[in-house]
Amino acid sequence: MNLAHTTAIVTGASAGIGRQTALRLARAGARVGLAARSEDKLRFLQEEIHAAGGSAVALPVDIRSAASTRSAAAKAENELGPVNLLVNNAGAFNAIGPFWEVDPETWWNDVSTNLQGAFLCCRAFVPAMMERQTGRIVNVVGGGTGVPFPMGSAYGSSKAALMRFTESIAAELEGTGVKVIALFPGLVRTAMTELQLESPAGQKWLPRIRELFAEGADVPPTAAAELVAEIAAGRWDALAGRATDVRFDHVRIKENIAVIKDQDLLTLRLTGEQFLEGWTQRRDAIRSEPND
16 A cells, blocks of 8 residues: 555554554555644654654644644644645543533543544644645544443543534535545554543443453454555545444445445434434424414
8 A cells, every 4th residue: 555645644643543543654655744742752653653764743732722733734734745634533531430420621621632623633634635625534433423322421422423523524525525534443452441441430330341352342453543544545435424444344345335325324313214204394394384
């Protein structure tokens, strides 16, 4: 896979999935902007990439700040060149437990990092992609996107919102040459999941996470990194506005793109045809009622 014409920004690049993604993209020839708050870790990763013959620049940034993301975008464009791949990977999951017990600021920080961070990064990098009529955005979603996530309501709510954000901006960007795809990385052993495994709150409220690891349900962070590289190469452009998953049978997915689009699969949708039909009928009836 040759990504020599790719300039990528990876948020949350200092560890876990983000770190492996940055390394994978660099090995394929991409120039990589390493974005995270931990400057020391970013410098270490930058040196590792340079030692292997790759190109990277550390971009210390707080993705919850519009000014910080704009500054990072300007530095990336100046030192790496036009950015045509944005990987919104940075995430937070610190609010563990019943929503009425968790600290409100911790709860909101999870939402802000996972959702607002992706929004601000897109806002910082996408206008230039639109101007050049080319670019790809990968939004890393996760648990709670399509199902409830009790005891992790902030994380689950923010990831569901990130999926809807993916669909919404994909529609807004249709015809601009910029593609947006959501990615499920699977259960990965990272600092985030270590908190769920080792913290008192995690052990009390999220015992299922430990069970899943014990059952071998986890996947390595390199799986997500490989899928991001494929997206960067344009192999998944047909799924713009939808989600893909490292655990999918990708051969089967590619063979059924027409079915996926026809049935509107791999999206965030309400279910129940009768409910939707009834809602549509009621909406149309309201619209047709004469005004007083």
